[in-house]
Amino acid sequence: GNSVTQMEGPVTLSEEAFLTINCTYTATGYPSLFWYVQYPGEGLQLLLKATKADDKGSNKGFEATYRKETTSFHLEKGSVQVSDSAVYFCALNDYKLSFGAGTTVTVRA
Amino acid sequence: DTEVTQTPKHLVMGMTNKKSLKCEQHMGHRAMYWYKQKAKKPPELMFVYSYEKLSINESVPSRFSPECPNSSLLNLHLHALQPEDSALYLCASSQDLTSGKETQYFGPGTRLLVL
Numbered sequence: 001g002n003s004v005t006q007m008e009g010p011v012t013l014s015e016e017a018f019l020t021i022n023c024t025y026t027a028t029g030y031p032s033l034f035w036y037v038q039y040p041g042e043g044l045q046l047l048l049k050a051t052k053a054d055d056k057g058s059n060k061g062f063e064a065t066y067r068k069e070t071t072s073f074h075l076e077k078g079s080v081q082v083s084d085s086a087v088y089f090c091a092l093n094d095y096k097l098s099f100g101a102g103t104t105v106t107v108r109a
Numbered sequence: 110d111t112e113v114t115q116t117p118k119h120l121v122m123g124m125t126n127k128k129s130l131k132c133e134q135h136m137g138h139r140a141m142y143w144y145k146q147k148a149k150k151p152p153e154l155m156f157v158y159s160y161e162k163l164s165i166n167e168s169v170p171s172r173f174s175p176e177c178p179n180s181s182l183l184n185l186h187l188h189a190l191q192p193e194d195s196a197l198y199l200c201a202s203s204q205d206l207t208s209g210k211e212t213q214y215f216g217p218g219t220r221l222l223v224l
Contacts, residue, residue, distance in 0.1 A: 031210060051210065093213070099152060
């Protein structure tokens with residue numbers, strides 16, 4: 001079956017630090033890949049997506065590239081802000097949306 | 110506009126109560142979903158509707174009863190819930206289920222507490 005593995009948290013960073021959250025997947029087909037973000041007390045928001053190999057998704061300074069050869073979709077941001085503190089979920093969709101466990105990110109001022 | 114709305118935002122109910130959660134989208138999407146999310150966990154799929162017909166029921170107990178009255182609305186009727194049903198209930202929608210790879214857009218959720 002399909003599955004998503006993302007790096008364990010929590011992750012604590014200082015403002016303006018570089019953020020990377022690793023995500024790898026297992027899929028029998030060719031899924032679409034997503035990063036969702038959940039701010040405290042809120043629902044999930046789509047952060048970015050990629051639908052085929054070598055696609056790069058980007059939004060709000062975040063980027064992730066669909067790497068078929070390494071089955072990865074790592075999330076990166078060059079300079080984080082306190083407002084980026086949230087839980088980040090990597091997910092794949094291949095007839096069912098499968099989520100990673102989530103990574104809690106805390107950015108300190 | 111990629112907005113999914115949900116009401117109420119918070120709900121407290123006793124184990125003998127009957128209540129309903131509501132979800133609405135105006136993106137012209139033809140697939141709608143209910144998820145349950147426990148604290149510090151990813152969402153778990155409960156139900157999927159496609160063109161107003163129930164497509165997937167992930168073996169959810171019958172005390173949860175979904176309804177899709179039209180293409181924009183999705184309800185979740187709750188009856189005789191247990192304290193372990195306390196969670197964040199998320200609604201989502203997508204264009205349809207044609208490719209199986211569609212983007213799902215989530216609402217803000219209803220935080221349910223069962224006493």
